[in-house]
Amino acid sequence: xxxxxxxxxxxxxxxxxxxxxxxxxxxxxxxxxxxxxxxxxxxxxxxxxxxxxxxxxxxxxxxxxxxxxxxxxxxxxxxxxxxxxxxxxxxxxxxxxxxxxxxxxxxxxxxxxxxxxxxxxxxxxxxxxxxxxxxxxxxxxxxxxxxxxxxxxxxxxxxxxxxxxxxxxxxxxxxxxxxxxxxxxxxxxxxxxxxxxxxxxxxxxxxxxxxxxxxxxxxxxxxxxxxxxxxxxxxxxxxxxxxxxxxxxxxxxxxxxxxxxxxxxxxxxxxxxxxxxxxxxxxxxxxxxxxxxxxxxxxxxxxxxxxxxxxxxxxxxxxxxxxxxxxxxxxxxxxxxxxxxxxxxxxxxxxxxxxxxxxxxxxxxxxxxxxxxxxxx
Ligand SMILES: [Zn+2]
Numbered sequence: 001x002x003x004x005x006x007x008x009x010x011x012x013x014x015x016x017x018x019x020x021x022x023x024x025x026x027x028x029x030x031x032x033x034x035x036x037x038x039x040x041x042x043x044x045x046x047x048x049x050x051x052x053x054x055x056x057x058x059x060x061x062x063x064x065x066x067x068x069x070x071x072x073x074x075x076x077x078x079x080x081x082x083x084x085x086x087x088x089x090x091x092x093x094x095x096x097x098x099x100x101x102x103x104x105x106x107x108x109x110x111x112x113x114x115x116x117x118x119x120x121x122x123x124x125x126x127x128x129x130x131x132x133x134x135x136x137x138x139x140x141x142x143x144x145x146x147x148x149x150x151x152x153x154x155x156x157x158x159x160x161x162x163x164x165x166x167x168x169x170x171x172x173x174x175x176x177x178x179x180x181x182x183x184x185x186x187x188x189x190x191x192x193x194x195x196x197x198x199x200x201x202x203x204x205x206x207x208x209x210x211x212x213x214x215x216x217x218x219x220x221x222x223x224x225x226x227x228x229x230x231x232x233x234x235x236x237x238x239x240x241x242x243x244x245x246x247x248x249x250x251x252x253x254x255x256x257x258x259x260x261x262x263x264x265x266x267x268x269x270x271x272x273x274x275x276x277x278x279x280x281x282x283x284x285x286x287x288x289x290x291x292x293x294x295x296x297x298x299x300x301x302x303x304x305x306x307x308x309x310x311x312x313x314x315x316x317x318x319x320x321x322x323x324x325x326x327x328x329x330x331x332x333x334x335x336x337x338x339x340x341x342x343x344x345x346x347x348x349x350x351x352x353x354x355x356x357x358x359x360x361x362x363x364x365x366x367x368x369x370x371x372x373x374x375x376x377x
Contacts, residue, residue, distance in 0.1 A: 035136040039178040039204045040236060042094065042138070043263050043321050047341045050095040050140070050324035051088035051334045052182070052241060052267050055102065056295075058084065066295045068111050070102050074123045075116070081124070085131040091331035092338025092345035093324070097140040097180060098128035098171065104163045106146050121167060125174035132177075141171030143181040143197070145210070149189040151219060160189060164196035171201075178204040182267075183242045183326075185210055185218045187226040194233055205234070206322060208241035208265050211252060212279050223252045224259035231260045239265030242326040243280060245273035245303060246311035250318075257319045265322035266315050270303040270333050280327070298328060305336035312340030 035042075042048050055069045063073040063080050073080055085096050103121050108114045125141070132139035146163050150156045171179065179201065181193035190207050197205050207230045209223055217226045227238035238260055240249055249268040257264050271280045283301050284290040293301060303311075308325060315323055323341070325333045335347045355362045359370050359377040 037138060037177045039138055039206075040263075043237070047316055047321050047323055048094045048138075049092050049334065049338050049341065049343070050097060050180075050265075050267065050322065051091070051093035051329060051331075052097060052324050053269070053327040053329040054081075054084060054097075054099045056327040057330060059296075068102075068107065069295075070107050070111050070113075071099050071120075071124070072111075072113070074099060074103070074120055074127070078123060078127055082127050082131055085128060086135070087331045088334055089131065089135045089137050090345065091334040091347040092343055093137065093334055095138045095140050095324075096128045096132035096135065098142050098174075098176070099124040100142045100167060100171070101144050101182070104144070104146060104167055106148050106159070106163060117166070118170065121170040122174070125171060125176070129174055138177045139175070140206075141168070141174070141176035141179045143167055143179065143193045144183045145185060146189065149186050149192075151186070151188050157192070160192055161196065164193050165199070168196045168200045176201075176203060178206065178236075180206045180208070182206075182208045183210040184208070185212065187217045187219050187221050187229055190226070190230055191233055194230060194235055198234060204236040206237040206239075206265055207235045208239050208267065210241060210243040211249075212243060213277075213282050215252065222255070224255045227256045227260050227264075231262050235262065237263040237265050237322050239267075239320070239322065241265065241267035241324070242269055244278060245269055245271040245280065245301075246307060248273045248275065248278040250311065250314060253315060253320050254318055263322055264320045265324075266320045267322075267324035267326045268311065269326050270308055270328045270330075271298055271301040272303055272307075273301075302328065303333070305332055308333045309336040309340040312337045316341055 055064060055071055058064045058073050059066050063077055064071055081099055100121055103124055105117055108117050129139050143164055146160050148156050149160050179197045184190040194205055194207055209226055211223055216222060230238045239256055240252060246268045253266045269280050273280060277283045281294045283293040285293045285297055312323055323337060325337060335345060338345045339348060354360050359374050
């Protein structure tokens with residue numbers, strides 16, 4: 001795939017209109033104040049970029065363990081979490097999402113740290129709130145899959161409700177601007193998350209499903225049907241996050257867009273999933289005996305910045321306004337996504353400019369002895 005130039009990112013024909021809202025948001029992010037804290041107002045004004053995938057990036061940096069994927073780093077190195085929030089904002093995220101993913105009772109029970117539940121949630125919320133208020137980004141609370149939801153087990157259902165109630169309570173207490181309930185595989189579990197939020201808070205709610213290999217939730221609904229149910233129950237934004245890369249998520253996002261009236265969210269993983277292996281857990285690496293690439297052998301499947309740029313363009317053209325990248329995302333992906341939407345976040349100051357490259361540059365200072373050697377470089 002050809003690499004896009006900086007100029008295309010700025011002046012491509014199909015780029016959405018650079019709205020005043022977008023400029024205000026970017027400017028506010030740079031100066032740290034002034035932007036609206038109302039998610040729905042921002043969505044009315046233009047796209048909203050939300051960086052996700054914190055646990056994957058922190059695992060890559062050596063601060064948490066692949067497998068359980070619990071962000072124990074919140075206690076051990078809070079400064080690393082704060083810096084990652086800042087890196088994503090610098091790259092164009094309009095949102096600082098609290099790192100409460102997998103900081104729920106069930107996950108902490110699995111790793112033997114249930115007693116840390118409340119302080120770990122409060123730590124994540126405190127770190128994110130400080131970054132959000134300093135940068136003028138939206139402060140989002142976060143709920144996720146509990147991994148114990150079972151529609152046939154009433155005791156498990158009560159425990160799921162308890163898990164959501166607890167996390168919603170701490171996030172509401174921290175004053176989140178809106179809630180995200182993400183990476184949900186069951187429509188029923190998503191409804192329980194939404195209801196818990198509605199019990200304790202009046203702020204907007206984004207609900208995103210994670211689709212595995214089948215194009216059905218685990219309780220048998222198409223993504224469009226599942227999103228319709230969540231919209232009917234009062235969710236403000238519905239859509240998909242995680243598990244699927246751009247290529248296998250976009251067709252489903254189009255179906256959802258056609259099925260609901262509310263705003264739609266799309267936050268793929270930055271991996272080259274394809275119809276034969278549509279989820280990142282199903283990717284098999286042909287170089288190494290076709291072994292499972294998830295979770296720490298996914299590097300050869302990484303999407304380039306230009307692929308994420310193209311995803312942003314196409315998704316926005318299809319009417320998807322809440323956009324981001326999930327597990328595997330680095331700040332370079334978030335910058336590419338922001339630029340695909342006509343944004344110029346602070347990190348864009350350093351977006352690629354090959355004119356001064358030692359071999360491929362066009363600047364008159366680049367010597368002929370170098371440019372003549374280009375084809376052998
Ligand atoms: Zn993810």
